[in-house]
Amino acid sequence: MCTSSTSAAPTQGSGSSCSAAEATRLHVPLALNPVQAHIDNFSATVIASLGVQRGPALVLSSTLQLHRLIADATIVRHADREHETMTRADALLHVLRDLSPKLLVLTEQEADHNNDGEGRGGLWDRVNSAFDHYAVLFNDLEVSRVPRESLDRAVAERLHLREEIVDIVARDGAARRERHEKMLRWVPRMVAAGFQPAPVTMDGFKETMRLANRLSDGDRQKPLYRVTAVKGCFFVHSCWAPMFSGQPAPGDDQ
Secondary structure (H helix, E strand, O other), X not given: OEEEEEOOOOOOOHHHHHHHHHHHXXXXXXXXXXXXXXXXXXXXXXXXXXXXXXXXXXXXXXXXXXXXXXXXXXXXXXXXXXXXXXXXXXXXXXXXXXXXXXXXXXXXXXXXXXXXXXXXXXXXXXXXXXXXHHHHHHHHHHHOOOOOOOHHHHHHHHHHHHHHHHXXXXXXXXXXXOOOOOXXXXXXXXXXXXXXXXXXXXXXXXXXXXXXXHOOOOOOOOXXXXXXXXXXXXXXXXXXXXXXXXEEEOOOOO
16 A cells, blocks of 8 residues: 655654554555655646556545645646646646545645635635634644643744734735635535545544544643544544544545
């Protein structure tokens, strides 16, 4: 099994270690291949350079990155029908589908920060939505009791969360990259690219719950996480607020 991930930075550390540990626990042979490419520069050319081989089961994992390509439009050329104009996010999903993966796991922020225009879809709605979403994340940092002088906390707060907030509320047009959308809007994109969302199995739900419980405890020393499953999607809640969502979707036709 080969696992690839789209990432805004070189992917290494705890995420890769966790995947490897889970594969060992489940006795699944795994070759983990993080993609060393910034998602903003990700393209069919980059994918071709990865040397993905036919034969081994291929699992693709895209975590909190694909939304950055929604702002860009591209033309997809077809030999047997008219060319299409779509977002780069949609075009990339089509390219990933052409790799014939056994499974694509798409994880995104369960938030709506892709509003444009004025009125309901304007700046103030983005500000209000961002306030609710990031207030929970910052509260989780406080509950986790990671020291404020910790380098890891400083990186999380200043290089990640602060930059995302600035992007959402202070930038517009193609310069605004953090265009988070809820999974309800991602599923049609996946279906249009040829993926078929898979129903949540009881074993899969139990495994996800087990991982959530590892990150939580009952004495308020860590954030309280819980997982729900609705129409094939996993939702990770901090207390009662849905924060992240994931959708597994088989990519082969067998």
